[in-house]
Amino acid sequence: MDGAAPLFRMEGISKRYGGVRALEKADLTVTAGGIHAILGENGAGKSTLIKIMAGVVAPDEGTMTLDGREVSFASPAAANQAGIVCIFQELSLIPELSVADNIVISDPPKRFGMIDRKAQRRIAEEALARAGASDIHPCALVKDLPLSRRQMVEIAKALARKPRILILDEATSALTAADVAKVFEVLKRLRSEGLALLYISHRMNEIAELADHCTVFRNGRNVASYPAGSKSDNEVVELMIGREYSHIFPPKPGPTAAAATVLEARNLSWADRLDNISLSVRAGEVVGLGGLDGQGQRELLLAFFGVLRGLSGEILIDGKPVSIASPTAASHGRIGMALIPEDRKTEGLMLPMTVRENLSFAALDRLSKGGIIDRAAEQRLIDDMVGLLAIKTAGLDIPVGALSGGNQQKVVIAKWLMRQPRIILLNDPTRGIDVGTKQEIYQLMRKLADAGAAILFYSTDYDELIGCCDRVLVLYDGGVKRELVGAEITEHALIASALNIHGEGAGPRQGVGA
Amino acid sequence: MSETTLGGIAGRMPKFLRRADPAVVTAFACIVILLLLGSLYSRSFLSPEYLLQQLKVASFLGVIATGMMLVILLGQIDLSVPWSVATGAMMACAAAAYGSAGVALAIPFGVLCGVAIGLVNGVGVAYLRIPSMIITLATNAVAQGLMVVYTGGFSPQDSATAAMRYLATGFTIPGVPNAVIIWALIGAAMVFVLTRTSFGRAVYGIGNRERAAYLSGIDTRRIVLIAFAVSGGLSAFGGVLLAGYASKAAQSMGDAYLLPSIAAVVLGGTSILGGRGSYLGTVAGVILITLLQSILSVMQMPEAGRQIIYGVVIVAMLLLYGRAPASR
Numbered sequence: 001m002d003g004a005a006p007l008f009r010m011e012g013i014s015k016r017y018g019g020v021r022a023l024e025k026a027d028l029t030v031t032a033g034g035i036h037a038i039l040g041e042n043g044a045g046k047s048t049l050i051k052i053m054a055g056v057v058a059p060d061e062g063t064m065t066l067d068g069r070e071v072s073f074a075s076p077a078a079a080n081q082a083g084i085v086c087i088f089q090e091l092s093l094i095p096e097l098s099v100a101d102n103i104v105i106s107d108p109p110k111r112f113g114m115i116d117r118k119a120q121r122r123i124a125e126e127a128l129a130r131a132g133a134s135d136i137h138p139c140a141l142v143k144d145l146p147l148s149r150r151q152m153v154e155i156a157k158a159l160a161r162k163p164r165i166l167i168l169d170e171a172t173s174a175l176t177a178a179d180v181a182k183v184f185e186v187l188k189r190l191r192s193e194g195l196a197l198l199y200i201s202h203r204m205n206e207i208a209e210l211a212d213h214c215t216v217f218r219n220g221r222n223v224a225s226y227p228a229g230s231k232s233d234n235e236v237v238e239l240m241i242g243r244e245y246s247h248i249f250p251p252k253p254g255p256t257a258a259a260a261t262v263l264e265a266r267n268l269s270w271a272d273r274l275d276n277i278s279l280s281v282r283a284g285e286v287v288g289l290g291g292l293d294g295q296g297q298r299e300l301l302l303a304f305f306g307v308l309r310g311l312s313g314e315i316l317i318d319g320k321p322v323s324i325a326s327p328t329a330a331s332h333g334r335i336g337m338a339l340i341p342e343d344r345k346t347e348g349l350m351l352p353m354t355v356r357e358n359l360s361f362a363a364l365d366r367l368s369k370g371g372i373i374d375r376a377a378e379q380r381l382i383d384d385m386v387g388l389l390a391i392k393t394a395g396l397d398i399p400v401g402a403l404s405g406g407n408q409q410k411v412v413i414a415k416w417l418m419r420q421p422r423i424i425l426l427n428d429p430t431r432g433i434d435v436g437t438k439q440e441i442y443q444l445m446r447k448l449a450d451a452g453a454a455i456l457f458y459s460t461d462y463d464e465l466i467g468c469c470d471r472v473l474v475l476y477d478g479g480v481k482r483e484l485v486g487a488e489i490t491e492h493a494l495i496a497s498a499l500n501i502h503g504e505g506a507g508p509r510q511g512v513g514a
Numbered sequence: 515m516s517e518t519t520l521g522g523i524a525g526r527m528p529k530f531l532r533r534a535d536p537a538v539v540t541a542f543a544c545i546v547i548l549l550l551l552g553s554l555y556s557r558s559f560l561s562p563e564y565l566l567q568q569l570k571v572a573s574f575l576g577v578i579a580t581g582m583m584l585v586i587l588l589g590q591i592d593l594s595v596p597w598s599v600a601t602g603a604m605m606a607c608a609a610a611a612y613g614s615a616g617v618a619l620a621i622p623f624g625v626l627c628g629v630a631i632g633l634v635n636g637v638g639v640a641y642l643r644i645p646s647m648i649i650t651l652a653t654n655a656v657a658q659g660l661m662v663v664y665t666g667g668f669s670p671q672d673s674a675t676a677a678m679r680y681l682a683t684g685f686t687i688p689g690v691p692n693a694v695i696i697w698a699l700i701g702a703a704m705v706f707v708l709t710r711t712s713f714g715r716a717v718y719g720i721g722n723r724e725r726a727a728y729l730s731g732i733d734t735r736r737i738v739l740i741a742f743a744v745s746g747g748l749s750a751f752g753g754v755l756l757a758g759y760a761s762k763a764a765q766s767m768g769d770a771y772l773l774p775s776i777a778a779v780v781l782g783g784t785s786i787l788g789g790r791g792s793y794l795g796t797v798a799g800v801i802l803i804t805l806l807q808s809i810l811s812v813m814q815m816p817e818a819g820r821q822i823i824y825g826v827v828i829v830a831m832l833l834l835y836g837r838a839p840a841s842r
Contacts, residue, residue, distance in 0.1 A: 307729070331731035339729060347729050350722035352789065361719055362730040364712035371711045415730070 005068070007032045007196050008053075008084075008165055013062035014220075015048050022048040024220040025062070030165060035187065035197045037207040037228065040217035041240050041462070041495070046200055049217070050169050053198075054086035055079030077106065083164030087154055087171045095143035100124035102142055103157045127160035128153075132186040148179045155183065159190075166190065167198040172206065184210060202292055204233055204501050216240055237495045249467030250446040259283040261319060262454040263304070263337075263423050268313035273299045275478035277313075281423070281454040286445060288469030288489075289458040291498045296478035297458040298342060301425045304456070305339040306330040317423075331362065331419060338362075338421035340412055340429050344405075348412035351401030355393050356382060358400045358411055363418040385414040390440070406437030413444070424448060426457045430464060442468055462494045476500045535791075537783025541798035544781075545805060552809045559809070566691070572804035573697035574682075574752055574759070576797065578771050579778040580704050581632075581748030583796045584741045586779050587708075589721045589788025590639060590646035592745045594631055595775055597657035599768025602628045602750025603757035604661055607672035620675045624754045625747050631657055632746020636739035646742075661765075670763050678758030693755060700748070705793045717741060721788030773824055778803045781827070 008030040015023040023045045030036055040046045051057045053064070055073030064071050066082055073079040076086075093102045100120050101108075109119035124138035133152035142150060151171065158166060168187075172180050187197055187210060201207055207214065211228040216239045224239050231239075264280040274296050281287045289297045302308050304315060306324035314321050317335050324330045330337040341347035349358050360367055360378050367378045382396065389410045393403055400411055409429060416424070426445070430438045445468060449455050459465050465472050466489050474482040474497040482497040552559035578595060585592045606624025609616045631653050638649035664670075684692045708714040716737045719727040728734045752771070757763045782799030784791025806827070810820045 305729070326733070327729050327731045328733045341726075341729050346723060347726050350719050350726050350789070352722055353718060357715060357718070361715065361727070361732070364715055364732075368712045371713055373710055373712055373715070375710075 009065045011063050013059045015059050021220055026222050030196045032196050033191055033194045034212045035191055035199055035210050037199045037211035037214045044217040045220040046217050050167055053084055080161050085158045085161045085163035086167040087158050088169050093142045093150055098139050098141055099136055099153050100138035103127050103160045123160055127156040130159045131156035132182050148175045151175050165196045169200045202499060204499055233501055237492060250443050264316040266314040268303060270299060270303055270308050270311050273478050277480055279473055281456055283452050283454050284449050286449050286455045286457055286469050288465040288472035290465050290472045290494050291475040293460055295475040297475050298427060301427050304425055336422040338416035339425045342427040344408050344412050349400050352399050354397045355400050356396040359415050362415045381418055385418060389414050406433040409433050422453055424453050424455045428458055428460055462491050474498055535783050538795040538798055541782055541802055545802050548805045568804055568808055570691040570693050572800050573693040574756055575774055576697040576800045577700055578749050578752035579775040579796055579800050580700055581745030582775040583779045583784055585745045586784055587717050587721045587788055587791060588738060588741055593650040594635060594654040595749050595772045596768035597654045598628045598631050598746050598749035599753035599771055600661055601657050602753030603763035604670055606754045607674055607757055607763045610675045611672045617675045621754055625751050628750020629743050629747040632743040636742030640735035640738035673762045674757045678754055682755045682758030718789055774803045777824060
């Protein structure tokens with residue numbers, strides 16, 4: 001980059017988690033006195049980049065320079081020492097301690113080896129004032145503060161560490177509109193004081209208001225860097241899309257005669273995570289759930305499967321209202337529902353148990369008479385499933401944890417197919433598995449739908465939603481914001497509606513219905 | 515006795531032994547070593563009479579440890595064993611004082627009292643989500659209180675029924691004590707339940723990953739409830755047998771069974787974290803503990819020394835087995 005000498009520079013940073021590439025030769029330059037926005041899809045590598053900057057994870061390769069000198073951070077404390085402070089998405093405050101205790105927690109002022117409470121309070125007051133939150137009393141307990149105030153304390157805590165580079169990772173996601181305005185005032189003042197700010201947000205309007213400079217990440221690389229305001233929203237979305245490889249998806253049957261609705265939700269709400277969701281899935285249909293990560297998609301699937309308590313609204317199966325109190329109720333009897341959970345290692349499988357035991361685990365009631373397992377029937381059904389899904393295993397009596405990720409996922413799917421479910425909920429089933437297995441899963445999904453199953457499919461990969469789904473519902477803030485049917489399902493439409501920048505929902509934020 | 519020697523032996527063993535859990539093999543090897551060490555002290559340690567006597571003593575612990583194993587496989591623990599044992603014994607003897615019907619129903623009544631304690635534990639753990647360590651300790655205290663109220667704090671005067679004495683000390687098959695046969699039957703039933711039934715699979719599944727078991731449509735709470743009820747019932751049945759052995763119940767007669775029953779299960783290679791272990795290992799653990807106790811007492815080791823050795827052995831075994839990394 002040109003202009004003033006950069007304060008901080010990252011060059012050729014790569015990071016792998018297991019076999020998954022999170023960052024590949026990424027570069028980033030940060031100058032003092034500017035607000036730098038970082039944009040990208042889910043899994044584009046933004047969070048990993050931030051974690052490397054903040055010393056949370058170490059890069060596999062690449063160099064970082066601060067003030068022209070090469071640096072490396074062994075821990076977050078080392079990064080703080082160098083003046084890089086990060087405010088993470090998840091709050092890091094301890095609820096049982098006071099605001100002042102939290103603000104100085106990493107390095108409290110000491111007198112005779114004890115914490116100097118007077119000095120601590122002074123530091124806290126200064127930091128709160130700088131953060132524009134002098135209305136918060138330093139002695140109040142954090143647990144007594146509402147979420148938006150806590151976020152302000154978090155910012156004050158970061159400022160008390162005297163940062164030169166302040167990173168905000170979705171730091172405004174819990175704030176009310178009034179607070180966001182206040183935080184923006186503070187950030188602009190910090191900019192004029194000469195701090196470098198890195199700002200990560202999915203809210204395009206916030207970035208438009210705040211940023212001086214933007215960098216777009218895709219697939220672990222920085223693909224574009226431009227002064228804020230020089231590109232339209234549409235251009236930015238196109239930069240974020242890109243694609244490296246195209247999957248081979250089975251052909252969609254196209255619009256057919258309307259089959260019966262199998263699964264329906266009416267005004268489903270849960271805590272502040274699900275907001276008045278109504279949807280229906282017909283037999284033979286693959287309905288996708290889109291949107292950014294963490295907008296309520298997982299909760300929606302868990303709600304259908306009877307895991308969540310305190311749900312309001314109605315769930316209808318075959319048009320009749322049912323109450324699903326547990327996964328047992330959801331999977332047994334006439335409902336016949338199956339959930340392929342998000343994390344196969346902790347939710348889908350018992351890793352130390354054998355492939356055989358895992359495969360038949362969900363169907364034990366069907367394979368046993370009077371509680372005694374019919375081993376011959378079990379063997380027959382397992383052989384069918386291993387053949388149908390082409391599960392590659394060295395034997396049925398080895399621990400399932402010894403299989404590859406793709407084959408483990410096949411075991412999770414197979415164990416549910418043994419029940420012949422009518423309704424199949426899939427929670428990001430292709431995460432972290434190889435392309436070949438992904439294709440097999442797409443084919444299988446279409447095959448099951450053709451055989452009459454109703455499929456609800458959440459994926460963080462937009463290509464999959466486009467390639468597999470007859471309809472896609474885009475969720476935002478716990479509510480369905482848009483429904484895309486057939487040819488409407490494009491990357492552009494998906495990303496635009498995921499960011500909620502289309503149509504009447506373009507305002508900064510809808511109030512979350514209480 | 516080092517691991518390398520054991521590994522070398524394992525390499526030369528027949529196939530069916532090599533497939534066995536190394537923990538179980540280790541436990542059986544320890545039994546042999548204990549017997550050989552004992553025989554250096556006195557020849558009589560290898561006599562059939564002594565061994566049969568030990569097996570009979572072991573069967574009481576074996577019955578109790580069977581229930582404990584089921585609970586430990588779930589990743590839970592049952593600390594209400596001492597007074598479940600005493601309650602079973604006292605209530606069976608108490609029932610015997612109520613005429614011929616009482617005599618006939620003495621054994622089921624005693625066992626049912628244990629099942630009741632187990633049900634309270636199970637409801638607490640499965641439905642109220644109270645940690646098993648807390649709720650079972652609490653029910654143990656309550657059971658103790660109830661028994662003290664019933665007996666007035668004195669040694670109970672009711673004596674065991676003839677049936678109880680016959681089960682504990684009689685011989686149906688010449689040369690084989692009935693207690694050993696009972697343990698063998700209960701053990702065989704447990705092996706069947708653990709390996710052939712959907713209940714057994716669910717127990718291992720919950721012990722390995724409760725969340726995955728729950729999301730697989732298993733009614734995990736029911737399974738946990740049943741397991742605790744079985745554990746309570748088997749503890750009480752152990753107490754019934756002990757009362758038959760001693761002809762009457764006694765205060766705090768179960769205290770000597772809490773640590774040994776946990777130790778036996780863990781020594782047999784069952785993971786204290788749940789989900790892993792075989793009944794054969796528990797059998798080995800029970801025999802090992804009984805022999806250890808017997809040899810220490812023959813050598814006139816004071817009670818304090820025995821307690822210290824138990825504790826040390828359990829810690830050592832936990833370090834060996836409980837710390838094995840989970841495959842992921």
